[in-house]
Amino acid sequence: MTLSKQSMTDEQRKSVALEYLKAFDHGGVTSDGGSILDLFSTDAQVYIPKWGIANGREEIGKLFGDVGATIRSITHDYSTFNWIFSGSDTIVAEGTSFGVHRDGPWRAGVPDTGAGRWCDVFEIRDWHITRVFIYLDPDYAGKDTLRYPWLHPERTGE
Template sequence: MALTTQTMTDEQRKSVATEYLKAFDNGGVTSSGGSILDLFAEDAQVYFPKWGLATGKEQIGKMFGDVGGTLKSIVHHYSHFNWIFSGSDLVVCEGTSHGEHQDGPWRAGLPEWQAGRWCDVFEIRDWKIQRCFIYLDPDYAGKDTARYPWLAS
């Protein structure tokens, strides 16, 4: 990890996290036309369920390619976000989304148990994402129901 050189406010960290989410909605391209990877520190870590932990921009790029390659579209619902700030470099964002996976569409709340609700835990320092742990159900199209008795019927 690099030494901290710039003090950031919670709103500034929130703006970096928002730019990251908007880049996903825009196929991995930031509002300035750059790559989503530009938002990450060189030694950043990202966790995604069923993929694991990616360390460094090269592995993060592979993870985003693997996961993003299964998505036709995604839209985050920015007006419904809940933000939690720790008073340090940590920012938590809870939200909903809709879109289309290669296996079919999803929308948070339709049905209530299906994908679309998520929570991301960020560590943001010096205008770069140092860590982003993504918590969601990666079964976007809701196909994995047979293993859950309450969904099988």
Template sequence: MTDEQRKSVALEYLKAFDRGGVTSNGGSVLDLFADDAQVYFPKWGLATGKEEIGTFLADVGGTITLIEHHYAGFNWVFSGSDVVVCEGTSHGAHRDGPWRAGVPEWGAGRWCDVFEIRDWKIQRCFVYLDPDYAGKDTTRYPWLARRSSPSGL
């Protein structure tokens, strides 16, 4: 596969999330994965195989009511092998509240996905982001607690 072909698979994966887990041909986002694929997501862990990936998607997807990725601003890195890295931003609505990259600057919405794609299937997708979409976890981080206080001190 070429880098552009691998990129098209990664884009289909990201766009499926914007469509509630449905691919452009009406299939499931799970169809994009190899049978023995692995997905890593912070605070969820490592899912191996389509069954576990389905559980992960149901768990995390069940907390998100809307997501929109900002495609025009994506940064792509190609390794010359099967690895494709995509860095980007998003906004949406989580059960705990909305998020938008950059609002606040320290909040959720910036992410980086590392894909390994072979034979038109995602073999591995490791997601790096802050899973506290609504920015509620501020008390454990003194600098965020200060920024979130009314005085901002």
């Protein structure tokens, strides 16, 4: 028996990425009732700022557990997504979200400097995510202001 690998279309890769994002909105459960981890290859990588790179499903599960424990609810704004297709296994999704973090609510654009804007770079092969690097500010509730003078006018002497 030989291993057969078919190339995927951009729309097929997009469908896997959407399933992943929708699983976040449903507490890590996919549309067929499976685990979000089932969407990943066994040797996949996931990166998120302030956590680092998780290698393999076990570490990815730890990353999602650590980050997910801080989020009470999340909803992605699917109608506003921008998709970039590279003609290879890589696609990029840029979008917004809103929800409730353990430190408080967030919504993209409220304020403009706040959380809710993100960009994910996916590599998807054979119906599995092999890599997703998540670019967002993990300070969902916008509490980390003292270290940034432009967010805390009292520190700038104004």
